[in-house]
Amino acid sequence: MSTTTTQASLGHPAIAPPPALGTVTLKINGVERQLEIAPWTTLLDALREYLDLTGTKKGCDHGQCGACTVLVDGKRINSCLTLAVMKEGADITTIEGLGTETNLHPLQQAFVDHDAFQCGYCTPGQICSAVGMLTEGKAKTTAEIREMMSGNLCRCGAYTNIVSAIEEVLNQPKA
Amino acid sequence: MNSFTYTRATAVEAAVREKAADDGVKFIAGGTNLLDLIKENVERPTRLVDLNHLPLTAIEAAPDGGLRLGALATNADTAWHEQVQKRYPLLNQAILAGASPQLRNMATNGGNLFQRTRCYYFYDTATPCNKREPGSGCSAIGGYNRIHAILGTSDSCIATHPSDMCIALAALNATLQVTGKNGERTVKFEDFHRLPGNQPELDNTLAPDEVVTAIDLPNEDFSRHFSYLKLRDRQSYAFALVSVAAALQLDGNTIKDARLALGGVAHKPWRDQQAEDLLKGQPATEETFRRAAAAVVENAQGYGHNTFKIELAKRAIVRALKQAAEGTQHAADIFTNSNP
Ligand SMILES: Cc1cc2nc3c(=O)[nH]c(=O)nc-3n(C[C@H](O)[C@H](O)[C@H](O)COP(=O)(O)OP(=O)(O)OC[C@H]3O[C@@H](n4cnc5c(N)ncnc54)[C@H](O)[C@@H]3O)c2cc1C
Ligand code: SF4
Ligand code: FES
Ligand code: FES
DSSP, X not given: OOOSOOTTTTTOTTSOOOOOOEXXXXXXXXXXXXXXXXXXXXXXXXXXXXXXXXXXXXXXXXXXXXXXXXXXXTEEEEGGGSBGGGGTTOEEEOGGGXXXXXXXXXXXXXXXXXXXXXXXXXXXXXHHHHHHHHHHTOXXXXXXXXXXXXXXXXXXXOHHHHXXXXXXXXXXXXX | OOOOEEEEOSSHHHHHHHHHHOTTEEXXXXXXXXXXXXXXXXXXXXXXXXXXXXXOOOEEEOTTSSEEEETXXXXXXXXXXXXXXXXXXXXXXXXXXXXXXXXHHHOBHHXXXXXXXXXXXXXXXXSOBTTTSTTSOBSSTTSOOXXXXXXXXXXSOOOOOOOSHHHHHHHTTOEEEEXXXXXXXXXXXXXXXXXXXXXXXXXXXXXXXXXXXXXXXOSOOOSSEEEEEEEOSSSSXXXXXXXXXXXXXXXXXXXXXXXXXXXXXXXXXXXXXXXXXXXXXXXXXXXXXXXXXXXXXXXXXXXXXXXXXXXXHHHHHHHHHHHHHHTOOOTTOTTSSOOO
């Protein structure tokens, strides 16, 4: 039992003291990072609140919008519905790991070229999701892109340009 | 979120033992339903036992020549598995009709079976709900109930089971491999989920410490004439108002065997074997399909906002059976699917 001051010791006997923080090692954008976090910390909160990786956005926090999409071992997931501790040992890629300001990822460049956003809040999730979708290799047509990107909502309604940006990268001849 | 501790299970027996010893333990797999409910304060575990390190991700031949789907295989890996696409395209379609690609990459087959209702009152801890708090009352009866059940309801609960995958599993006669304190057993799919009766807090018939290790699909062929028709408020990334899994075996135009299961209408995947009997031996015509559809909703009851589901279910059944008979649905052909 930890000896730190907890709500319980402050006179709320019904509230159990939180379990001690644990050390979690995450590999993010190729770099191993150690953090001291409570087990209930979501991967999204670990990125934003503990690792200063605020590119990944919190929209709904309930799996309903896709703003928090990151890649785990190459697959797109919603980082708000997984715990950081569950992803120990995995390879995590966030929007910060996809490209640099001088060397944008092709999808980042395509989003700029096609004006595929308005406020930009959904954009990191859209781009990570699109990267995951291209790796999956299932979507070939416009309709299929729309269906396979349906896990990413855009409050600004930039869908038309989002789809054309992705389509351009999909149809780029492979180097 | 409520505070909880976290451990990883590395053997099924250990997971069972930990859960049997402590009521506060919950298993976690993909986390997509459980973490959501913890954030809403609906589920309040004191400890999570992570099942993801159990060796249960394989999709392989089952002993009877069917296919065994590991409980920890993701919904995405299952839907896109070559054997599922080829032999069980109905399951491929049902899974791909659910949630989003991100969620399907996280959601596991085991977790999908146990996902809880999306009844808004169940989620809202400020309102009475017999499922969340037995004895407190049902806010949906007499409340807003557009998404609720029309079949198999009780005075205690009119919630629906929200899964798409499970509707296909019901139609395909799946069985579950289960391990508990007393060892392993097999559970027929129809015996797994339950109707609410006067214990709506129980979604299924398993003991709390039982782990599902695999889902078995029998060695049967419904790969040519099938349809998963999902009707919802928007075309993607929404739960079903009504869904129909239909599968036929045809001899010429005569129905040799038929499977019919509905989602969005009951507390469990709604399989109607009497309606299936009305199809068997009959010509695959609209008239036959209408007769079966009428039989399915014969005892349906609306609660006001959801009464439209009775007619919707009838029409959806007829359309799904027509699509199945025509054989126009193809595995992974998620884009020509059915939306009105
Ligand atoms: C925004 C959103 C939209 C969605 N839309 C759809 C949809 O349209 N159609 C649809 O079908 N689903 C939909 N879903 C639900 C999704 O399919 C489920 O959340 C998912 O399948 C649950 O699987 P999981 O592995 O994440 O389960 P978890 O959340 O990890 O677990 C769920 C429950 O299952 C128990 N459990 C898990 N594995 C086992 C096991 N092997 N043995 C015993 N118990 C176990 C856990 O203890 C827990 O109680 C949606 C979800 C979200 C968040
Ligand atoms: S329908 Fe069931 S889950 Fe919804 S409020 Fe009533 S008892 Fe609760
Ligand atoms: S923040 Fe994760 S899906 Fe909306
Ligand atoms: S650009 Fe504003 S939400 Fe998509």
